[in-house]
Amino acid sequence: xxxxxxxxxxEAIQNAIGENHVILFMKGSPDxxxxxxxxxxxxxxxxxxxxxxxxxVLPDPRIRQELSALSNWPTIPQxxxxxxxxxxxxxxxxxxxxxxxxxxxxxxEAAAAEEPASAEAPPxxxxxxx
Amino acid sequence: MSEPGSAATPHELKARIExxxxxxxxxxxxxxxxxxxxxxxxxxxxxxxxxxxxxxYDVFGAEVGDRIHALSIQTQPGDQA
Numbered sequence: 001x002x003x004x005x006x007x008x009x010x011e012a013i014q015n016a017i018g019e020n021h022v023i024l025f026m027k028g029s030p031d032x033x034x035x036x037x038x039x040x041x042x043x044x045x046x047x048x049x050x051x052x053x054x055x056x057v058l059p060d061p062r063i064r065q066e067l068s069a070l071s072n073w074p075t076i077p078q079x080x081x082x083x084x085x086x087x088x089x090x091x092x093x094x095x096x097x098x099x100x101x102x103x104x105x106x107x108x109e110a111a112a113a114e115e116p117a118s119a120e121a122p123p124x125x126x127x128x129x130x
Numbered sequence: 131m132s133e134p135g136s137a138a139t140p141h142e143l144k145a146r147i148e149x150x151x152x153x154x155x156x157x158x159x160x161x162x163x164x165x166x167x168x169x170x171x172x173x174x175x176x177x178x179x180x181x182x183x184x185x186x187y188d189v190f191g192a193e194v195g196d197r198i199h200a201l202s203i204q205t206q207p208g209d210q211a
Contacts, residue, residue, distance in 0.1 A: 095179075
């Protein structure tokens with residue numbers, strides 16, 4: 001946490017987390033997840049018709065290194081809501097099943113079914129910011 | 131980064147979790163790369179899910195994602211006080 005100002009990658013990740021209400025760091029893209037855990041997390045968000053930003057950590061190993069250093073969380077995927085780490089696939093799945101995820105996202109179950117939202121947010125490309 | 135000859139086993143993971151987290155009981159399944167751990171421990175009481183899972187991840191440090199390719203975790207607060 002001390003040398004963020006001299007670490008452009010970490011800064012870019014932190015900005016992305018701060019600027020996006022819901023952001024998922026994953027392996028691959030929502031359209032082409034490259035790992036079952038990432039795929040399952042994407043599927044949950046899409047089933048809730050929740051739009052989200054997505055960052056593929058695979059193009060550059062530093063994304064994952066810096067993300068994990070920042071979040072103190074070792075695995076991918078990582079879901080952030082309102083700037084806070086919610087968890088990985090296991091926690092997201094548990095929270096989805098208990099309804100806590102819907103609550104954290106501010107989704108009211110009755111309203112969610114009514115209006116089909118376009119679930120595609122443009123994927124961020126952290127590596128382009130360097 | 132994987133070290134040949136040192137594949138992780140469910141038995142090893144179970145033993146290390148139970149040794150590191152006081153009062154923990156773990157059930158671990160896995161194929162040497164992908165593991166699932168169900169961990170029950172009184173130490174989880176009052177902690178958020180994130181904090182509970184971190185306690186388990188912390189047992190393995192940098193091995194998670196490397197030697198232990200993937201570790202799924204379900205945590206349960208233990209019964210004993």
